[in-house]
Amino acid sequence: MTDIEELDTRKAKDWITAPWSDEQVENINRFQNAGAFHPFTCNCPHPERNYKLKATNEGLRCTDCGWDQRWVHVFMADGSAMANWEESMSRLGLWPF
Numbered sequence: 578m579t580d581i582e583e584l585d586t587r588k589a590k591d592w593i594t595a596p597w598s599d600e601q602v603e604n605i606n607r608f609q610n611a612g613a614f615h616p617f618t619c620n621c622p623h624p625e626r627n628y629k630l631k632a633t634n635e636g637l638r639c640t641d642c643g644w645d646q647r648w649v650h651v652f653m654a655d656g657s658a659m660a661n662w663e664e665s666m667s668r669l670g671l672w673p674f
């Protein structure tokens with residue numbers, strides 16, 4: 578296996594495609610709405626700047642134009658990004674708000 582192939586394999590393990598379970602959808606939407614991370618956004622220029630994508634079982638959707646994306650990072654779907662963030666914040670006395 579070349580270095581490039583190994584890197585591609587590692588990257589491939591970092592994302593997960595829809596359909597997602599209800600629990601995964603909940604985790605993804607918590608990530609999208611936490612304000613702690615940059616959320617996935619729509620590709621279209623929406624005047625109201627309301628282009629944050631919303632997770633459904635079938636994928637991420639823009640509620641404005643229907644743009645969809647069928648993958649997220651594993652750490653978004655499994656809740657680990659939020660859990661790590663909450664743990665760090667609570668250690669600093671900054672969570673819960």
Ligand SMILES: [Zn+2]
Pocket residue numbers: 619620621623628639640641642643644
């Ligand atoms: Zn859109």
